[in-house]
Each structure stands twice: as C-alpha cells, then as structure tokens.
Amino acid sequence: MSATTPLAHNLERLQRTAFRVGGGAAVLCLVGLFVDRDQFFRSWLIGFLFWLAPALGSLAIVMLHNMTGGAWGFTIKRLLEAAMRTLPALAALALPILLGIGSLYEWSHADVVANDEILQRKEAYLNVPFFIVRTVLYFAIWIFLARKLIRLAERYDRTLNPKALRRIGFLSGFGLVLYFLTMSFASFDWGMSLEPHWFSTIYGVHFIIGQGLSTLCLAVIVCSRLVRHDPFSRWIEKSHFHDLGNLMLAFVMLWAYISFSQFLIVWSGNLPEETPYYLTRTQNGWQVMALVLVVCHFAAPFFILLSRRNKRTATTLARLATVLFLLRFVDYVWLIAPSFHHGEMHLSWLDVAAPVAIGGIWIGLFTRNLRGRPLISLHGKLLKQLEEAPQS
Amino acid sequence: MQPAPPKEPARPAVIAPGHTHASITDKITSIVLRRHTPRGWFVGFGIAFALVMVLLTSITMLLLKGTGIWGLNVPVGWGFAIINFVWWIGIGHAGTLISAILLLFRQDWRTSINRFAEAMTLFAVACAGVFPLLHVGRPWLAYWLVPYPNTMALWPQFRSPLLWDVFAVSTYATVSAMFWYVGLIPDFATLRDGAKSKVFRVIYGMLALGWRGAARHWERYETAYLLLAGLATPLVVSVHTVVSLDFAVSVIPGWHATIFPPYFVAGAIYSGFAMVMTLAIPLRKVYGLQDFITMRHLQNMAKVILATGLIVAYGYTMEAFFAWYSANDYERGMAWNRMVGPYAPFYWALIVSNVIVPQFLWLKKVRSSVVALFVICLVVNVGMWLERFVIVVTSLSRDFLPSSWDTYSGTIWDWSLFIGTMGLFAALLFLFIRFLPMISIFEMRTLVPGGEAAPHDKDADAAPVDGAGPEEQA
Numbered sequence: 001m002s003a004t005t006p007l008a009h010n011l012e013r014l015q016r017t018a019f020r021v022g023g024g025a026a027v028l029c030l031v032g033l034f035v036d037r038d039q040f041f042r043s044w045l046i047g048f049l050f051w052l053a054p055a056l057g058s059l060a061i062v063m064l065h066n067m068t069g070g071a072w073g074f075t076i077k078r079l080l081e082a083a084m085r086t087l088p089a090l091a092a093l094a095l096p097i098l099l100g101i102g103s104l105y106e107w108s109h110a111d112v113v114a115n116d117e118i119l120q121r122k123e124a125y126l127n128v129p130f131f132i133v134r135t136v137l138y139f140a141i142w143i144f145l146a147r148k149l150i151r152l153a154e155r156y157d158r159t160l161n162p163k164a165l166r167r168i169g170f171l172s173g174f175g176l177v178l179y180f181l182t183m184s185f186a187s188f189d190w191g192m193s194l195e196p197h198w199f200s201t202i203y204g205v206h207f208i209i210g211q212g213l214s215t216l217c218l219a220v221i222v223c224s225r226l227v228r229h230d231p232f233s234r235w236i237e238k239s240h241f242h243d244l245g246n247l248m249l250a251f252v253m254l255w256a257y258i259s260f261s262q263f264l265i266v267w268s269g270n271l272p273e274e275t276p277y278y279l280t281r282t283q284n285g286w287q288v289m290a291l292v293l294v295v296c297h298f299a300a301p302f303f304i305l306l307s308r309r310n311k312r313t314a315t316t317l318a319r320l321a322t323v324l325f326l327l328r329f330v331d332y333v334w335l336i337a338p339s340f341h342h343g344e345m346h347l348s349w350l351d352v353a354a355p356v357a358i359g360g361i362w363i364g365l366f367t368r369n370l371r372g373r374p375l376i377s378l379h380g381k382l383l384k385q386l387e388e389a390p391q392s
Numbered sequence: 393m394q395p396a397p398p399k400e401p402a403r404p405a406v407i408a409p410g411h412t413h414a415s416i417t418d419k420i421t422s423i424v425l426r427r428h429t430p431r432g433w434f435v436g437f438g439i440a441f442a443l444v445m446v447l448l449t450s451i452t453m454l455l456l457k458g459t460g461i462w463g464l465n466v467p468v469g470w471g472f473a474i475i476n477f478v479w480w481i482g483i484g485h486a487g488t489l490i491s492a493i494l495l496l497f498r499q500d501w502r503t504s505i506n507r508f509a510e511a512m513t514l515f516a517v518a519c520a521g522v523f524p525l526l527h528v529g530r531p532w533l534a535y536w537l538v539p540y541p542n543t544m545a546l547w548p549q550f551r552s553p554l555l556w557d558v559f560a561v562s563t564y565a566t567v568s569a570m571f572w573y574v575g576l577i578p579d580f581a582t583l584r585d586g587a588k589s590k591v592f593r594v595i596y597g598m599l600a601l602g603w604r605g606a607a608r609h610w611e612r613y614e615t616a617y618l619l620l621a622g623l624a625t626p627l628v629v630s631v632h633t634v635v636s637l638d639f640a641v642s643v644i645p646g647w648h649a650t651i652f653p654p655y656f657v658a659g660a661i662y663s664g665f666a667m668v669m670t671l672a673i674p675l676r677k678v679y680g681l682q683d684f685i686t687m688r689h690l691q692n693m694a695k696v697i698l699a700t701g702l703i704v705a706y707g708y709t710m711e712a713f714f715a716w717y718s719a720n721d722y723e724r725g726m727a728w729n730r731m732v733g734p735y736a737p738f739y740w741a742l743i744v745s746n747v748i749v750p751q752f753l754w755l756k757k758v759r760s761s762v763v764a765l766f767v768i769c770l771v772v773n774v775g776m777w778l779e780r781f782v783i784v785v786t787s788l789s790r791d792f793l794p795s796s797w798d799t800y801s802g803t804i805w806d807w808s809l810f811i812g813t814m815g816l817f818a819a820l821l822f823l824f825i826r827f828l829p830m831i832s833i834f835e836m837r838t839l840v841p842g843g844e845a846a847p848h849d850k851d852a853d854a855a856p857v858d859g860a861g862p863e864e865q866a
Contacts, residue, residue, distance in 0.1 A: 257629070
C-alpha cells in the first residue's frame with residue numbers, strides 16, 4: 001500500500017509510539033535491574049510469557065487453520081503471520097530469563113538441591129545447562145516453523161502451486177504436534193518449575209489455550225481497526241467477526257474447563273504436594289485476582305459471547321477482546337507471581353514496567369511487520385470467491 | 393477457467409453426483425420398506441440375539457450368586473464393570489459429536505452418518521448402563537443413587553463423582569434419545585407415506601406425530617433441532633469429564649491426574665469415531681450406500697481419529713513424564729509397574745494400537761483405503777478397551793501396601809457379560825437398520841442441487857469423489 005493512505009499513516013504512528021514507550025520502559029527496567037535484581041527477572045518473566053502468547057499462538061492458529069480451513073482464517077492470516085515474525089525478537093527477549101535463572105529458579109542453587117531429596121531426584125531434568133539447551137531448542141523449532149510456513153504461504157500466493165499447499169498442510173500437521181510438545185515443556189520449564197515440588201499434568205494445556213485466546217483477541221482487535229479502512233471494509237465482514245467471536249467463546253470455555261477441573265482434582269485429592277499451589281494463590285490478597293479471573297475471564301465474557309449480536313458488532317467484540325487480552329496478563333501474574341511471594345500479595349512497579357517494555361517493542365515490531373507486506377493473503381479476485389463460498 | 397478459491401480446492405462431494413430427491417428417498421426407504429429381509433440380516437441378528445441370551449444368562453447368574461462370580465478381589469475392587477462402562481460410554485460420544493457439534497459448525501458431511509451414529513450412541517449408552525447398575529450389587533435398589541427425600545433420611549454423597557455420573561449419564565441418555573427422535577420425525581412421515589402394509593403405516597404414522605411437512609412444521613422443527621443440538625453439545629464434554637473424575641478425584645497413582653478430563657474426552661471421541669467407522673464401512677458395502685457415505689466421510693472421520701488419537705498420545709506422554717517428574721515413589725512405581733509389571737503386555741499393546749497404528753493415517757494412501765481404515769479402527773477399538781483396563785487394573789492391583797498386592801483377571805462371567813452387551817448392541821443395531829431409515833432422508837435431500845438449504849448446494853456440484861483436493865493431504 002502507498003504511504004499516503006490514512007491506514008499506513010496510523011500504523012506508522014503506532015509503530016513509532018510503541019517503540020518509544022517500549023524503549024522508555026526498557027530504560028526503567030534497566031534501572032530496576034540494578035535497584036532490585038530479583039524483582040526485575042520475576043517481572044520480566046511474566047511480561048515475556050504474556051507477550052510470547054500472541055506470537056506463538058499465531059503460529060499455532062495458522063497451523064490449525066491450515067489443517068481445518070474456514071473463512072475466518074483467511075482474513076486474519078496475514079496479521080497472524082506478522083505476529084509470528086516477531087518470534088526471533090522474542091527469543092532475544094528471553095535472554096534475561098536465562099541470565100536470571102539464579103534469581104528465578106530455586107532448583108538452580110546447588111545448596112538448595114543438596115538439602116532437598118525431591119530436587120535431587122529431578123536433577124536430570126531441572127539443571128541449568130539442560131534448561132538453557134531446551135529454551136534454545138524451543139525457539140529454534142518455533143522460528144523454523146514460522147519462517148518455513150511464511151515462506152511457503154508466500155510461494156503459494158505467488159504461484160498458486162498446489163504442491164506448496166500440500167507442503168503447508170504437511171508442515172502444519174507435524175508442526176502442531178511439535179508445538180504442543182515444545183510449548184508444554186516450555187511451560188513446565190518457565191512456569192511450573194518455579195515451584196519445583198509441585199506438578200500438574202494439565203499445566204501445558206493451560207498455557208496453550210491461553211496463547212490461543214491471546215491470539216484471537218489480538219486478531220479481533222486488529223481486524224476491528226482495519227475494517228474502518230477502505231480495502232478491508234469490503235473484505236472483512238460481520239460473519240468473520242462472528243466466527244472469531246465463536247472461537248473466542250470456545251477458548252474462554254476451554255480455559256475455564258481446564259482451570260476448574262485442575263482445581264477440582266487438586267482440591268478433592270487434598271494432597272500435601274499439591275494443595276500449597278492453590279493455598280498460596282487463594283490467600284493474602286491473591287484471592288482477589290482469582291476472583292477477578294473467574295468473573296471477568298470466564299463468566300462475563302461467556303455471557304457476552306453467547307449473544308449473536310455482540311459477536312457480529314466489531315466494536316463490541318473488539319472491546320471485549322481488549323479486556324480479555326489484558327486479563328490474560330492477570331492470569332499470568334496469578335500463575336507466576338505467587339510462587340515468589342508466599343506471604344503477602346506483592347506487586348512491584350516493575351510488574352508494570354517490564355510488560356510495557358516488552359509490549360512496546362513487540363507492538364512496534366508487529367506493526368512494522370504489518371506494514372511490510374500486503375494485509376490480505378491473496379489478490380482480490382480469489383478473495384471475492386472465498387467470500388461467496390460457503391463458510392467452513 | 394477461474395483459479396480455485398484459496399485453500400478450498402474442489403473437495404470430493406458429500407454425496408455422489410447424479411442423485412435426485414426421489415432417488416435418495418427410494419434408496420434409503422427401500423431398505424426399510426421392501427418386503428424381503430436379506431438372509432444376511434437374519435444370520436447377523438440371529439448371532440446377536442444369541443449373544444443377548446448370553447447376556448441374560450450372565451445377569452441371571454450374577455443376581456443368583458452375587459458379584460463373587462466376577463474376578464474382583466481385594467485391591468482390585470473395580471474390574472470389568474467399570475472398564476466396560478467407560479468403554480461403551482466413550483463410544484457413544486462420537487454420535488453426539490457428529491450430530492450436535494458438527495451441526496453447529498455447519499459441517500454438511502455429517503448428514504449421512506449422523507442418524508446411525510446417534511443410534512449407536514443410544515445403544516452404547518444402554519450397554520454402558522448395564523454395568524454400574526449390576527455393580528451396585530442390588531440393582532433393584534439402584535434408585536437409592538437418586539437424591540430424594542426418604543424415610544431413612546439418607547442422601548447420596550454429593551461430593552462423589554459417582555453420583556454425578558448418575559446425573560450425567562441419565563441426562564445424556566435422555567437428550568440423545570430426544571435428539572434422535574426429533575431428527576427422525578420427518579423421516580417417519582416419509583416412511584408412513586411410503587409404507588404398503590397398514591400396520592406399518594399406522595405405527596410410522598403415530599411416530600411421525602402428524603407431520604405434514606408444512607412450513608410451520610419445518611420452522612418449529614429447525615428451532616427444536618438447533619436447541620437440542622445446543623443442549624447436547626456440553627454433554628459431549630461433561631459426561632466423560634465426570635467419568636474421568638471418578639478416577640481423578642481419588643489419590644491413587646495413575647488415577648489422580650489433572651489431565652484426565654480432557655484426555656478422557658478426547659479418548660471417548662477417538663473410540664467413538666473408530667466405532668462409527670467400524671459400523672459404517674460394512675453397512676455402506678452391504679446396503680450399497682457408497683453414494684451417500686462417500687470416501688470423503690471416511691477420510692474426514694479418519695482425520696478426526698488421527699487428531700484425537702494424537703491428543704490421547706499427548707496424555708500418555710504427560711502421564712509418563714510426570715510420573716518421573718513427580719519424584720514420588722508411588723507415582724514412579726506405578727508407571728514402572730505399567731511398563732514392566734505383570735500387565736506390561738497390555739500396556740504395550742495399548743501403546744501400539746492407540747499411538748503407533750493410527751499414525752498410518754497421516755498417509756493419504758491409507759486414508760483412501762477402506763480396508764486399511766477398517767483394520768485401523770478395529771485396532772483402535774481394542775486399544776481403547778486396553779487403555780481402560782490398564783488404567784483401572786494396574787493402579788489398583790499394586791496399591792500403597794505391597795502386602796495387599798494381587799493380580800486380577802476377568803472370569804468367564806466377566807467376559808460373558810461383556811460379550812453379551814456387544815450382542816445387545818449389535819441386536820439393537822440390526823433392528824434399527826431394518827425398521828428405521830439409517831440415513832436421514834430429508835437431510836440428504838438438502839444436499840442435491842435445488843435442495844431446501846441453500847448453503848449446502850455448493851458441495852453438491854463440487855468435483856467427483858476421486859478428485860481429492862490437496863487440502864486432504866496430511
């Protein structure tokens with residue numbers, strides 16, 4: 001698109017602002033690193049996980065769409081690809097976690113392990129070199145998948161060669177399997193091992209669903225902006241928002257299903273190894289967050305998304321998506337932060353600065369990627385046909 | 393020549409070309425209305441009926457002698473009864489998924505398989521229900537499970553998932569039956585109008601509830617059907633979630649796992665689709681329904697089987713990893729015991745049949761071969777039974793106290809009861825095929841060009857069956 005359209009102008013402005021805000025917050029974080037080293041790493045971890053979600057979730061949703069098809073996917077594919085292309089940057093943003101292993105993870109201290117029989121028995125998995133190798137491996141796999149898929153999609157757009165399409169399908173199938181496994185283990189490493197005695201077999205799925213939800217919210221937010229501008233107002237229709245809204249509803253329900261069943265099973269088992277996880281998270285002020293999650297991350301969006309009209313109104317859906325996207329942050333805080341503070345609920349200014357820093361950089365890069373390439377994945381004629389084709 | 397729409401290349405049609413409203417109606421109703429019942433039907437029904445007699449004998453023996461005739465012992469208090477219950481109820485889930493969820497997702501390929509998949513659900517639930525009912529020991533007092541104000545001032549334990557099972561399964565059976573019946577009403581009217589014999593005309597006429605195909609009838613029908621689909625959808629998840637909680641709320645290693653609910657639901661859909669295929673493949677062959685249950689159906693179902701099979705495999709992986717990661721002696725011992733203990737052959741057979749064999753479905757060649765699909769589905773059916781066996785028996789037979797360890801195997805009466813329910817299932821299916829339209833006639837009619845529901849038309853004039861598009865790949 002030419003640089004004169006209002007959309008290009010808006011995006012450019014957004015990119016500039018995002019980089020500025022992100023850069024400013026990053027400087028604050030750097031100050032934080034010297035003022036309160038431990039807190040810096042803790043807040044960074046939360047911010048990192050929060051912003052990894054839309055990038056990695058985009059990879060997953062694109063692969064899922066390559067397998068299932070459906071009109072909803074074609075409209076958002078390009079913007080999801082723009083999010084996928086931030087993965088190398090996120091790999092760089094993961095560096096502080098590797099540098100902060102000592103501050104974050106109890107199991108990394110030899111003296112702690114020496115006095116803890118359980119940690120000794122987990123040492124083959126929970127040790128610093130293997131942790132680093134795994135983190136590098138996860139990102140290598142994700143970046144490989146993202147790059148390959150984008151390149152194949154570009155080739156298909158150019159040549160309409162069915163062979164490229166077949167390879168996309170093949171790669172997406174295997175890619176989804178890889179994503180499920182790597183993201184599960186990544187969540188065990190980055191999140192679950194913060195409380196190294198505790199474990200839950202559903203933990204990885206919780207992260208995966210959260211990433212899907214973040215991605216859908218992002219897609220709805222971006223689409224609701226794009227739809228105000230000329231070419232997109234003709235291409236993005238109410239039915240696309242409706243489909244995205246339905247998917248959001250499905251992910252909200254899945255999130256609640258997983259969260260509640262985990263809680264119920266831990267509660268009824270009432271085992272000393274497991275209940276501390278919920279005890280710390282339902283006392284000393286953390287219960288407020290839990291309640292906010294139950295009401296605003298499940299109950300309210302559930303009822304709002306049941307209405308057909310709400311799903312078909314871009315502004316309503318986008319407002320809800322924005323709130324849900326921010327609530328994902330509350331969920332990450334509630335998952336991660338209590339493992340550092342077993343006493344009172346504790347939030348630091350860095351808990352705001354770090355996500356804003358990462359977020360600013362991320363949004364800047366995402367906007368740059370959006371500007372870099374056409375936002376609709378195929379030329380108009382094909383898209384028109386798609387519009388007329390039956391949904392799903 | 394226009395280029396194909398992106399990612400939606402010509403797909404094999406959900407109904408073979410050349411069919412009209414009349415040909416569909418004739419083809420499906422003739423199976424029910426023609427006078428001569430094929431000899432094969434009598435042979436099949438005869439065998440199934442004999443097995444129902446085995447079932448009745450087993451139940452009689454059980455009621456005379458008590459559950460002592462089963463192989464249960466002290467650590468293993470849950471044996472075949474719960475294994476078979478979970479196996480059967482899981483099979484039912486595909487029917488509900490196909491009829492409700494695929495309807496809401498506007499997947500028109502569900503149309504020719506939903507009717508008999510729903511029937512399968514009902515019959516599977518009936519078979520499943522037999523086991524807990526008998527396992528309570530005194531089935532004539534089974535109503536004690538239901539909370540009602542009684543002179544004994546006793547209430548069931550509301551915190552127990554076994555009670556939730558009573559609600560979940562009875563709701564499931566009710567909604568499935570309603571869904572099935574409501575879906576049948578327009579077809580009952582078709583049968584009523586086509587029946588030659590007066591008796592059948594009266595019976596089908598009563599079942600059709602005075603259906604005349606008026607616009608108002610259709611409008612109400614559509615509303616009712618969609619509402620029922622909405623009601624049935626949560627049941628796909630809830631029933632097997634509750635079943636999984638039967639295990640997961642305990643503290644038994646191998647049972648107490650937070651992944652159980654979604655993993656059980658995926659397993660249920662997995663086994664259910666395998667059973668739908670197991671039934672669909674011979675049915676379409678025997679009754680010449682290849683035009684209606686096309687390769688596209690079989691391929692789509694194969695993909696669902698592959699996807700849910702991978703979720704189940706993810707569950708096994710997590711179980712094994714966390715048994716180690718827990719660093720808990722009992723958890724590790726349980727996993728080790730599964731892999732090398734007395735039931736190791738069952739465990740590895742389960743891994744082969746549920747994880748390894750379905751991987752062949754990645755290959756398009758395998759998905760296009762009816763024989764290969766049939767074999768894989770049979771293997772999956774067995775594998776899912778083994779899964780429940782491994783979960784139930786390995787965890788119980790070696791519990792926390794080595795002094796109370798014991799091995800378990802089903803007795804002849806365990807097996808006869810199980811095989812008897814298979815006979816019940818088959819007998820009900822044979823009756824269903826003979827007396828009811830096994831494919832929804834009016835919904836199939838919407839698939840031909842000029843059918844009532846416009847959105848379906850697109851697929852009807854798509855490419856022929858063998859022109860599988862690239863999206864079918866992988």
